[in-house]
Amino acid sequence: MSTVDNPPRWLAVAALAKIKNGAYSNLQLNQLINEHRMDRRDINLLTNMVYGVIQHRLTLEFWLKPFVRHPHQLDPWVRELLLSALYQWQYLDKIPQRAVFNETIEIAKVKGHPGIRRFVTGVLHQMDRSGLPAFDTIEDPDERLSVTYSMPVWLIQELRQQLGATKMEAIIASLNQPAKQSLRVNTALSTVSDVTTALTNDGLTVESSKISPLGLVVTDGQAINTEAMRYGMFTVQDESAQLVVPALNVQPGDQVLDACAAPGGKTTQIAAELDADAGGEVVALDIHANKVRLIGQNAARMHVADRVAATELDARKVQTQFDDESFDRILVDAPCSGLGLMRRKPEIRYEKQLQDSLNLQKIQLAILAAVAPTLKKGGIMTYSTCTILQQENQDVIAKFLADHPEFELQTTPTEQDLKADRTDKTLSIYPDDYLSDGFFIACLRKK
Template identity: 50%
Template sequence: MAKPTDPRTLAVTILAKVAAQGSYANLTLDATLRQHDLSPRDTALVTNLVYGVIQHALTLDYYLKPFVKDRKLDPWVHALLQTAVYQMVYLDKIPLHAIFYESTAIAKRMGNVGIGKFVTAVLRNLQRSQRPDLTKLQPAAYRMSIMYSIPEWLVAKMIEQVGATKAEAIFATVDRPAAASLRVNTTKITPDQLLAELKQTLPDVAVSALTPVGLVAPGGHLAGLLAFAAGEFTIQDESSMLVAPSLEVQPGDQVLDACAAPGGKTTHIAQYLDAAEGGQVTALDLHPHKVQLITANAKRLGLADRVTAMAMDAREAADTFAPGSFDKVLVDAPCSGLGLIRRKPEIRYDKDPESIAKLPEIQFEILDAVASLVKPNGRLTYSTCTMVEEENQAVVARFLSAHPEFSAVAVPTLTPVKAHGAPALQLFPDDYGTDGFFIASLVRN
């Protein structure tokens, strides 16, 4: 059996589990790292291998295909070959002899001598062959699919909706590591104060181009900092920080966050409220254990006095709350999450056209259910972390057709933002290097 602290074996084990059981890569990786006392260098290698292989899986399989042919591979053997090719293609500081030796040794330990010989033969043949030029592949959708490791159906959809040039810019951005970003808790500290504090350990931290309450850094374990434990900031993508300002929350407002967990936008809304003036955000989520996350986040940030979290299906909210109960309502709807594929690379493989086709109905049902809860002249924000029109513009158009008492207006932002789809705001990953995100502001006439 392999050494439990061998980083390559751990990476193969994690990848095989993710592939075979449909586990979330980040959760499986975190759980594995907690169980093993790895050096910082080995921890970084495991993390790099796991996310790198997932991010480039279709590309790696394309390189492997001529040598594996139609042989059916156990998940761990497939993962082992992928990790080896990933190191050969993307990690130029690891010598080839080390990749071959370690991969063969793992194959023998986890399997047998025969599998070891098979892995060695595949890697040797790959090394001797000229690597194919991916830029020459045709048609364009297939080329982008292999180059950027995006399922071909999704490439075709994005080309249809935004054009080939924009689609390729999006996929090229998704192919690069995401920056770490945080939202300043302005009830405890100013952005300038937190920036100065964090620069002592993160010298490259800078103010976000999208929002004055956001800070970004090339990397770093932000949730491990003392300032996080003290509630001075929370982890949130820059594009997501545009949602709360779109509601134009006033200190005494009653706000409904209809799909709230884990509470990032809930606590951002709460920063604008004043409990002494009666300001309160009611945060709903379908799952009780996720409601606990909302409560815990609010408590850590010192905002618990203005947050009420409840387990409830947002589609049933009108059975509990009276018409016109809220000045502002946020529907950050359940969605495909396709805007997050840079941070959560496995999302691209988990989705298919059929699963996405079911989501707009749920999204419309939630909007339809909360519409009556918005006061006259009140504001309703609809947001998603996806990039496809079916879940965004089409849902808003259907809602406005069914509810002529609402009008779409320009999305308010704290900083001028160049985006797509006015009066709604559609951000793609290549626009500002953020997650893909959609926000629509609707006012009840």
């Protein structure tokens, strides 16, 4: 049986070629896993290769460059084949070099023509004979960091300016570590103890989160394939993201607005705190009809649909449907650059520029300004993003408060008393702090 009949390596190359052309890595992987019958080992190899090549792309391209005169003129699948061979050779210790080279040549032979097979064979053998170029040959220090950690130069420079050189390097080094498989227990239906027992009985290895009291981290096994997941006992959610809703301090009878709600992870977390009999409800907005349906589906799976009103509406137009002082609590989990998610969605690092953050800042401020009048006096509005740049975080809060003196900034609380010695009232979780997603949370009280 040829290597190409054994799908993970070829599927990884095919996926990488599509992702390079604009597909999202997580969606592309899920599609391939659903279409091809693979055991857990093959799924793990496929996932590792796809995320690994994307994470280390600038490093791999640096290593490839001396051996291929015009790498970007290659067919996409041939380029990704060579990069995936480099990734396996340099980063996957358990796969012998000879096996990597042989299987790479086999894919080139079956999927290409004799000329491609000879080309790939020649490149691999030349790499082996000559050795790969060293990072210390790069004179410019920022370019060297960029290639070493596979991060864009602009982001390195921006993080250094905002956080200092030591913190910047700690962040970018941490982002190439694997993302944790983290879950949030659905308190409307279950308990941390019950979910832990259910997953352990299914053969998974589970640890309690050190960040969120409702969080669990799966260190072995796939939680999404379990009966507990299907029944809605938990949902997949990063540990940092789980901190946002508790900061709202939701009460059972509250009227809550989730202004940017899709796909509904935080909506269902809010709903679990509400009591429909006491009048508690969360109005969950999204601008797209298909995403509104997704919110409804997630609410149904999590058994909280009686407390969720999924509504198709641009948050910037909220006052067309809701009166002033309609809500006790408002969550603005704002559209953002997503740079805190680079461990989980590694392609983000190559797609964003600083101007994207500046453009998003205008949208973030517009949403806050639009929803602010609908909050009751004494109510809390929580603003959150999954990015790590101050342009979308601290700067947004400063600008909003300057224009809205009726609001005051409160210290963002956490049940685990995270970063208790911080001087800022806002909470910034960086990817190196707890090896979770980068997140920013600010709590604003209406006087």
